[in-house]
Amino acid sequence: MAPRRPRTNGAERAFQILDCLVGLGVPASPVRIAEILGAPLSTIYGSISLLERRGVLVRRGGAGIFLGPRLHIYGLAFARGVDPFDVYREEAASLSRATGRHVQICLRDGDHMVVADMTTGRDQFSISSRPGYRIPLTWTASGRLLIGHLEPEERRDIFSRAVPSPTGRALTDPAKLERACRLAWRRGVSIQIAESDFAVACIAAPIVDAAGACAAAISLVTPESAARRGGDRLAVLVTASARRIEENLGWRDGRKAAEKGEGNDNAGRRPAGHRAETRFERRRGKCG
Amino acid sequence: MAPRRPRTNGAERAFQILDCLVGLGVPASPVRIAEILGAPLSTIYGSISLLERRGVLVRRGGAGIFLGPRLHIYGLAFARGVDPFDVYREEAASLSRATGRHVQICLRDGDHMVVADMTTGRDQFSISSRPGYRIPLTWTASGRLLIGHLEPEERRDIFSRAVPSPTGRALTDPAKLERACRLAWRRGVSIQIAESDFAVACIAAPIVDAAGACAAAISLVTPESAARRGGDRLAVLVTASARRIEENLGWRDGRKAAEKGEGNDNAGRRPAGHRAETRFERRRGKCG
DNA sequence: TACATGATTCCATAATTAAGGAATCGGCCA
DNA sequence: TGGCCGATTCCTTAATTATGGAATCATGTA
Numbered sequence: 001m002a003p004r005r006p007r008t009n010g011a012e013r014a015f016q017i018l019d020c021l022v023g024l025g026v027p028a029s030p031v032r033i034a035e036i037l038g039a040p041l042s043t044i045y046g047s048i049s050l051l052e053r054r055g056v057l058v059r060r061g062g063a064g065i066f067l068g069p070r071l072h073i074y075g076l077a078f079a080r081g082v083d084p085f086d087v088y089r090e091e092a093a094s095l096s097r098a099t100g101r102h103v104q105i106c107l108r109d110g111d112h113m114v115v116a117d118m119t120t121g122r123d124q125f126s127i128s129s130r131p132g133y134r135i136p137l138t139w140t141a142s143g144r145l146l147i148g149h150l151e152p153e154e155r156r157d158i159f160s161r162a163v164p165s166p167t168g169r170a171l172t173d174p175a176k177l178e179r180a181c182r183l184a185w186r187r188g189v190s191i192q193i194a195e196s197d198f199a200v201a202c203i204a205a206p207i208v209d210a211a212g213a214c215a216a217a218i219s220l221v222t223p224e225s226a227a228r229r230g231g232d233r234l235a236v237l238v239t240a241s242a243r244r245i246e247e248n249l250g251w252r253d254g255r256k257a258a259e260k261g262e263g264n265d266n267a268g269r270r271p272a273g274h275r276a277e278t279r280f281e282r283r284r285g286k287c288g
Numbered sequence: 289m290a291p292r293r294p295r296t297n298g299a300e301r302a303f304q305i306l307d308c309l310v311g312l313g314v315p316a317s318p319v320r321i322a323e324i325l326g327a328p329l330s331t332i333y334g335s336i337s338l339l340e341r342r343g344v345l346v347r348r349g350g351a352g353i354f355l356g357p358r359l360h361i362y363g364l365a366f367a368r369g370v371d372p373f374d375v376y377r378e379e380a381a382s383l384s385r386a387t388g389r390h391v392q393i394c395l396r397d398g399d400h401m402v403v404a405d406m407t408t409g410r411d412q413f414s415i416s417s418r419p420g421y422r423i424p425l426t427w428t429a430s431g432r433l434l435i436g437h438l439e440p441e442e443r444r445d446i447f448s449r450a451v452p453s454p455t456g457r458a459l460t461d462p463a464k465l466e467r468a469c470r471l472a473w474r475r476g477v478s479i480q481i482a483e484s485d486f487a488v489a490c491i492a493a494p495i496v497d498a499a500g501a502c503a504a505a506i507s508l509v510t511p512e513s514a515a516r517r518g519g520d521r522l523a524v525l526v527t528a529s530a531r532r533i534e535e536n537l538g539w540r541d542g543r544k545a546a547e548k549g550e551g552n553d554n555a556g557r558r559p560a561g562h563r564a565e566t567r568f569e570r571r572r573g574k575c576g
Numbered sequence: 577t578a579c580a581t582g583a584t585t586c587c588a589t590a591a592t593t594a595a596g597g598a599a600t601c602g603g604c605c606a
Numbered sequence: 607t608g609g610c611c612g613a614t615t616c617c618t619t620a621a622t623t624a625t626g627g628a629a630t631c632a633t634g635t636a
Contacts, residue, residue, distance in 0.1 A: 005626090006591090007590095007591060007624050007625070009592075010299035010300075010623080011301070011338055011339075012298075013299070013624085014299045015302075015342050018362055025368065025369060027369070029583080031583065039624095040624075041583085041584080041585095042585080042587095042627090043623090043624055043625065045584065045585075046623085050299055050300065055535075055542060066370075067366040067369060069366065069370075069535060069536050069538035069542075070538070071366045072366050072538020074306055074310060074355060074362065074363060075361075075362060075363020075366075076538075077309070077310040078354075078355040078356065078360050078363075079360060080313065081314065081354055082357075250356075250357035250358070250363075251360070254343060255343075255358075294621090295594050295595070295623095296594075297623075298594080319614090327594095328594075329595095329613085330596075330614095330615080330617095331594055333613095334593085334594080
């Protein structure tokens, strides 16, 4: 009769239910959800019917209930109101403030990477790559990451056109490039010292979108000596920035990642292709 | 002191806030939201901070608050758990039950449309197009809709390869085809009588995805005579089915559409390209 | 058919909370 | 600096609601 357990309010409960279904990834019965959340049944039924009225949850026949179409509307509205570039820039500025180094945001354009944004740090040394600069992918730490999600054949194609860098230190051998690229992608960080510029090191991390593709790379530019001394610490900061960007863009589930206590590398690959079309297109193939 | 106004519970309020921001499309201050919803400030502040903790809302500097990244996670999870094809089929079955006619779901494949699903009605007449059938786009009602979102040049290209139909009644003149296609797309429905099959009529409506592209068409097949008698009524049912599919897939905002009291045609075009990448890519173009 | 077994709804009640409104904060101008 | 204005937080209290648990409803089985 008298509630002894502390009460959870309806709004909180509603989002617990959504989070629960996101975690499961498949429809579940109210009873199942109540069990998972450790919540009383009567409450869950109440919350569910409210959410159902709003299209936030839907009944899926015998399978139970699942996330509803309204959530897609919310997701689209979020995406429309957020410019990834703003998020990149903000985080780049923050990383630059924290480390005092130059920070670049790099995008891919064919065989080249493009410096899309650069925040100058307190370091006074000048670096040759400025916003708008185009550099062969094979010369830089960022470049290798930007093609990490591609099929090996596509990379092979790019590597076959590799050109030597001015310093002569950048790899040009396709096999070596492929190995370096895979390693960097697996680790979630790419470090390069004095390959495209003398005495300059880059520590870059990939920014991976919801479909698992490398949308951009964030790269910290530092004097070679600093990288040799404190490279690991900097790498942690750069990858943390990349992760924060992904979370702020809704490309990574901050909550789930935290629960699972993911380590420092992003080896736990995200499943490719979340788009609504994916499964459908597969089926379309069968019919056509 | 004593609340006279009926209380709105927290869960309801939370989604009111989300709906409000979806409607605005831009960040808003708590005060503004409270005004719009006609809700007390203290309540709104409370709800907002709860939603902020969950990443469902975010503070956007001076601009106020806006939809948060968690919503994107929810939207992706919804999309991953829903197969558009299932939704198509279910609605096709329901439309067939309601009208007694055959209902087809059609997709585009190059210059052809493909019958991806067909629910047979109570009508006993047989029709030649069955699942898997490939028919030139220019011969059918569905076909014209499937290319309605393309650029005129792309359509011109397709029309330049138009072939005559067995009945000899399908249009082959590019200019006429373009006109017919535009009209159908604007109206949101395409009706065709005895062009590809004698004595058979098709009434088709486009199923338009969140980016404004025609993902599929739903088409009702009926004897010519029935179409001449009750075509309008059937057209209403077909477009309603198409709209329901879009809503169930989160491609159309059911709530907003209802508010605005949209008419029967879908002339109110959705803005093209909601994807997070859109604005970004534009900017990328500038840098590269 | 009756009987389990599990899902769903109903109900009484204590605990919480949405509303109202006052107090406080924060920025901006004079 | 002082004072003004809007934004935000705090506090009180009646109204609501999350809970526990019982009742009811499906559904499949003997």
